[in-house]
Amino acid sequence: MWKLFIKDIRVGREYLALMLSxxxxxxFGFSRDIVPDVEMYVLxxxxxxxxxxxxxxxxxxxxxxxxxxxxxxxxxxxxVLSKYxxxxxxxxxxxxxxxxxxxxxxxxxxxxxxxxxxRPGLWIITPVVLLLSDAFxxxxxxxxxxxxxxxxxxxxxxxxxxxxxxxxxxxxxxxFAQQMIQWVSGLPPWLVIAGFIAIIxxxxxxxxxxxxxTYKRQDL
Amino acid sequence: MTNTLEIKNLSKxxxxxxxxxxxxxxxxGHIMGLIGPNGAGKTTIIKSIMNLVMKQAGxxxxxxxxxxxxxxxxxxxxxxxxxxxxxxxxxxxxxLKGVIAPFYEQWDEATFTDLVNQFGLPMNKSLKKFSxxxxxxxxxxxxxxxxxxxLIMDEPTSGLDPVVRREMLEILRGIMQDEQKSVLFSSHxxxxxxxxxxxxxYIHHGRVVFCKTKDEVNEGYALVKGGNELLDxxxxxxxxxxxxxxxxxxxxxxxxQSARKVFGDSVVYDKATVEDIMFFHNLKAKAD
Numbered sequence: 001m002w003k004l005f006i007k008d009i010r011v012g013r014e015y016l017a018l019m020l021s022x023x024x025x026x027x028f029g030f031s032r033d034i035v036p037d038v039e040m041y042v043l044x045x046x047x048x049x050x051x052x053x054x055x056x057x058x059x060x061x062x063x064x065x066x067x068x069x070x071x072x073x074x075x076x077x078x079x080v081l082s083k084y085x086x087x088x089x090x091x092x093x094x095x096x097x098x099x100x101x102x103x104x105x106x107x108x109x110x111x112x113x114x115x116x117x118x119r120p121g122l123w124i125i126t127p128v129v130l131l132l133s134d135a136f137x138x139x140x141x142x143x144x145x146x147x148x149x150x151x152x153x154x155x156x157x158x159x160x161x162x163x164x165x166x167x168x169x170x171x172x173x174x175x176f177a178q179q180m181i182q183w184v185s186g187l188p189p190w191l192v193i194a195g196f197i198a199i200i201x202x203x204x205x206x207x208x209x210x211x212x213x214t215y216k217r218q219d220l
Numbered sequence: 221m222t223n224t225l226e227i228k229n230l231s232k233x234x235x236x237x238x239x240x241x242x243x244x245x246x247x248x249g250h251i252m253g254l255i256g257p258n259g260a261g262k263t264t265i266i267k268s269i270m271n272l273v274m275k276q277a278g279x280x281x282x283x284x285x286x287x288x289x290x291x292x293x294x295x296x297x298x299x300x301x302x303x304x305x306x307x308x309x310x311x312x313x314x315x316l317k318g319v320i321a322p323f324y325e326q327w328d329e330a331t332f333t334d335l336v337n338q339f340g341l342p343m344n345k346s347l348k349k350f351s352x353x354x355x356x357x358x359x360x361x362x363x364x365x366x367x368x369x370x371l372i373m374d375e376p377t378s379g380l381d382p383v384v385r386r387e388m389l390e391i392l393r394g395i396m397q398d399e400q401k402s403v404l405f406s407s408h409x410x411x412x413x414x415x416x417x418x419x420x421x422y423i424h425h426g427r428v429v430f431c432k433t434k435d436e437v438n439e440g441y442a443l444v445k446g447g448n449e450l451l452d453x454x455x456x457x458x459x460x461x462x463x464x465x466x467x468x469x470x471x472x473x474x475x476x477q478s479a480r481k482v483f484g485d486s487v488v489y490d491k492a493t494v495e496d497i498m499f500f501h502n503l504k505a506k507a508d
Binding site: 007011014059065071075217218220 | 292298307
């Protein structure tokens, strides 16, 4: 599987370097107050990291090289898992670039103005949240290919969001979120962490299983 | 004699096409040509062997191993060439080799360099600038550099100019100097098959019409040419398909002795080429 990840790096090193330079420039611009809005910066960090994580998928889609690798001594399970791995590591590299640049180049004024950006917790939670939110996009890519998959995933996501808003608006008591936070904060910390890890593992695991089963049945 | 490939009752159906009960075997150390018109099912068979398309029924064994449960072990010993090889266009051959080689334990750098030099391929030119002939040669060089025992090629000669096509066939002959290697290649260019194949498997409408040695094909079929007045229901029974015109008929038979008994010397018997065989089988399928 690592061979496949290294393959992705080898194949897309110029594009990755270009992308990371762009991300560094964005973070540098923000650290020098060229991008004035903190919320906008956070959004850009999230989106750019997600786009970077999909870089190699776009390359595979455009070259259709996936067919070629499927004819080599690589199982489909390995192909699927390597995509998760590459995607996650690309995302981490992108976030790391943002983190390093913003920490090295930020002015004192910015450090005071957007103090939360410099808390380690934010940079630990962000990749986890991104990983989870992104995990369920993969079964769509493996079923429909990148372009169609992104479309169907986007459509499903928007539908689910509308449904969630509708349910919250009409069926969930107004103080439900507050009650939940209170209930969770009343639990022992080890239980909260264990529960969080279990949810991540369950979501990622089920996403991988769906992707593997989908891809194994696919005609290439 | 051991078989490199054994296919039994392979079936696969799509909306508008069905591969039905395809069975044939390829003994080790031979070249098999898979022929048939476009859309006959050649690529589906090849992709099924490579587990790129999922069969719905049947059994495929390569080197005596199941093609699905022993997929990785089998693919280590297979060199595969697509009809349109999909490489990363922005890479050059040197970088592509660097990407592919780590996946094969048996990768032989010296063999790769020899093949690249033999084929006259540039190592530093980006692959998107390669001609079709160069791409096919690159694909073959990559497929042969890990000492594959079985080379599978899907339409390797289609779209190539005659010179490159000839070169490609010479490459195939060269591979066969190693008597343990086997080759399966599909083509709808029948002359390619006639030149290099030991076995010919003819596929039509998703079914195997025949799987025979080249000699059996050459000796087993004949073209019968004669006057239209000789054709009636009885005489037609000995013919696979008949094409008749103003000046007489031309037909294919797979039973020359019976045809001789029926027609005697009143007709002319000619050797049937693979193209003739394909043509008349196609004619029969249309009539059916």
